[in-house]
Amino acid sequence: MQDYMIKNATVRKVRNRGFTPVWYHSPYGWTAGWIYKTGREWIYFYSATLGKVRLPKNTKLDIIK
Numbered sequence: 225m226q227d228y229m230i231k232n233a234t235v236r237k238v239r240n241r242g243f244t245p246v247w248y249h250s251p252y253g254w255t256a257g258w259i260y261k262t263g264r265e266w267i268y269f270y271s272a273t274l275g276k277v278r279l280p281k282n283t284k285l286d287i288i289k
Contacts, residue, residue, distance in 0.1 A: 228260035
């Protein structure tokens with residue numbers, strides 16, 4: 225299993241691994257996931273429904289509190 229994949233993910237597990245849990249509005253609707261890496265131009269986002277997604281840095285993401 226990859227470092228960014230979490231079995232039975234919860235907000236608590238995501239935060240304990242050092243990732244940021246967020247909501248993302250994709251073309252298919254809202255999905256919850258986490259940011260596992262941030263680059264110079266891209267945000268690397270993972271969701272159980274979408275899988276790995278590379279998003280532009282200016283994408284609006286709602287952070288889960």
